[in-house]
Amino acid sequence: MLRPSPHASPARCPHVASCGGCSFQELDYRAQLAAKQRLLARVLEPLGASLAPVLACERPWNYRNKMDFTFARARWIESGEPAGAEVGFALGLHARGHFHKVLDLQACEIAFAEAAPILAGVRELARARELAPWDVRAREGLLRHLVLRKSWASGAILADLVTSAAAPELLEPFAAELRSRHPELTTLVQHVNPGVALVANGRLERVFHGSGEIEERLGGLAFAISAASFFQTNTPQAEHLLELVCAQAAPRPGETVFDLYCGCGVFALALARAAGPERVFGFELIEAAVEDARANAARNGLEGVRFVAGDLALTLLPEQLALRAIPGPDVCVVDPPRAGMHPRVLGALRLLEPRRIVYVSCNPRAAVQDVAALLAAGYRLELVQPVDLFPHTPHVECVFVLQHERWP
Numbered sequence: 002m003l004r005p006s007p008h009a010s011p012a013r014c015p016h017v018a019s020c021g022g023c024s025f026q027e028l029d030y031r032a033q034l035a036a037k038q039r040l041l042a043r044v045l046e047p048l049g050a051s052l053a054p055v056l057a058c059e060r061p062w063n064y065r066n067k068m069d070f071t072f073a074r075a076r077w078i079e080s081g082e083p084a085g086a087e088v089g090f091a092l093g094l095h096a097r098g099h100f101h102k103v104l105d106l107q108a109c110e111i112a113f114a115e116a117a118p119i120l121a122g123v124r125e126l127a128r129a130r131e132l133a134p135w136d137v138r139a140r141e142g143l144l145r146h147l148v149l150r151k152s153w154a155s156g157a158i159l160a161d162l163v164t165s166a167a168a169p170e171l172l173e174p175f176a177a178e179l180r181s182r183h184p185e186l187t188t189l190v191q192h193v194n195p196g197v198a199l200v201a202n203g204r205l206e207r208v209f210h211g212s213g214e215i216e217e218r219l220g221g222l223a224f225a226i227s228a229a230s231f232f233q234t235n236t237p238q239a240e241h242l243l244e245l246v247c248a249q250a251a252p253r254p255g256e257t258v259f260d261l262y263c264g265c266g267v268f269a270l271a272l273a274r275a276a277g278p279e280r281v282f283g284f285e286l287i288e289a290a291v292e293d294a295r296a297n298a299a300r301n302g303l304e305g306v307r308f309v310a311g312d313l314a315l316t317l318l319p320e321q322l323a324l325r326a327i328p329g330p331d332v333c334v335v336d337p338p339r340a341g342m343h344p345r346v347l348g349a350l351r352l353l354e355p356r357r358i359v360y361v362s363c364n365p366r367a368a369v370q371d372v373a374a375l376l377a378a379g380y381r382l383e384l385v386q387p388v389d390l391f392p393h394t395p396h397v398e399c400v401f402v403l404q405h406e407r408w409p
C-alpha cells in the first residue's frame with residue numbers, strides 16, 4: 002500500500018488477507034457500490050444502454066444463507082503467523098488464488114451468524130474423534146465438505162456432511178453428538194462423494210435427523226430446500242430481485258410465460274400468480290431441481306405450472322415445444338449459469354421471438370454478448386438494473402429488460 006484510500010474501511014474479518022471470499026471488504030460499502038457501477042458501465046458500454054444505480058443491499062453483513070466449507074488435512078498458514086505454527090486439519094474456505102488450499106476458518110462476516118459456531122463445533126468434534134479429512138493428493142480420508150443452510154423465514158438450519166464413504170460406524174455417533182451440542186441444527190444429512198471432483202455434493206446417503214430439507218419463503222411463496230437445491234444465497238435481496246423481475250415481466254392476461262434455467266421454480270411460480278399457472282412453463286437441466294420445482298408448485302397450490310427437464314439447447318427447439326403441446330412464449334425470464342446462454346439456446350429464443358425478455362445475469366461479461374445478439378434480432382433495451390446480491394465481493398447481479406420492436 003502506498004497510502005490508504007479515503008474510502009478504506011477496517012476489515013471485519015481476521016482472514017481478509019488470505020481468504021478468497023470478500024476481496025472488496027476493505028472498501029467502504031458505498032464505495033463498493035460506486036466501484037461496481039463503474040465496472041458495469043465499462044463492461045456494458047458496447048450496448049450503449051443507460052445503467053440504473055445498483056440496488057444496494059440493506060444488510061450487507063451476514064447475508065449468505067448457504068455456505069460450502071471444505072475439510073483438508075493441512076491448513077493454509079496465514080501471513081503474520083509465527084514460525085512453527087501447527088498445520089494439521091482445516092475446515093473452512095479456499096485461500097485466495099489457491100483452489101486446493103484451505104483456511105481453517107474462525108469467522109466469516111458474510112455467512113449467516115450461526116454458521117461460525119457450528120463450524121467450530123464440527124471441527125472440534127471431528128478432531129476429538131480423529132475423523133480424517135480428505136487428502137486431495139492421496140485421495141484418502143473421510144470428511145470432504147460441510148454445507149450449512151439457513152432459512153430466513155423460519156430460522157431452520159440444515160447441515161450436510163459430504164464424505165468419501167458411508168462409514169455409519171463413525172458418522173452416526175458423530176452426528177448424534179453434533180446434534181446434542183448444536184440443537185439449533187434442524188436437520189442433519191450426509192452425502193457421499195467417492196470421486197475425485199472437489200464438489201460439495203454426491204448421492205444422499207442418510208438423513209440423521211429432521212426432514213432433510215428446510216423451508217424458505219420468497220415473494221410470499223414457500224420453497225422446500227434440500228442440501229443440493231439451487232437457491233439464491235441472499236434471501237432479502239432475492240426478494241427485491243424477484244419483485245423487479247415480476248414487475249418487468251408483467252405478463253398480460255392470456256399470455257404464455259417461459260422461465261428458462263428455472264432451478265427450483267422461483268420466477269415461474271411467482272409469475273404464475275399473474276399469468277395463471279396453466280400459462281407458465283419452467284425449463285431446467287437438473288432433474289432433481291425439476292422435482293423440487295414440481296413439489297414447490299404443489300406446496301403453493303400452483304400445480305398447473307409445467308416444468309420440463311432437459312438441456313435447453315434441445316428442449317427450447319420449436320419442434321420439441323410442439324411435441325409437448327407447449328405454445329410459443331410471449332414473455333421469457335432467462336437466468337442462465339455464469340457462462341451465459343448456449344448459442345443454440347439463443348438461436349431458439351430468437352426464433353421464438355417473445356414480446357418481452359427479462360434476462361437475469363450473475364456475469365455481466367457473458368450477458369453482454371447475449372443481449373447484443375438480442376438487440377441485433379430486433380429487441381430494444383428498456384432497462385439495465387444491477388442488484389447487489391453479493392456485498393464485499395466483486396460480483397453483482399444484473400437484470401436486462403428487452404422488448405421486441407415489433408410488439409407494442
Ligand SMILES: C[S@@+](CC[C@H](N)C(=O)[O-])C[C@H]1O[C@@H](n2cnc3c(N)ncnc32)[C@H](O)[C@@H]1O
Pocket residue numbers: 231232233262263264265266267268284285286287290311312313314336337338339
Ligand atoms: C443461475 S441458476 C438460476 C436458477 C433460478 N432461476 C433461481 O433463481 O433459483 C441457473 C440454472 O440453470 C440450470 N442450467 C444450466 N445449464 C442448463 C441447460 N443447458 N439447460 C437448462 N438448464 C440449465 C442450472 O441447473 C441452474 O439451475
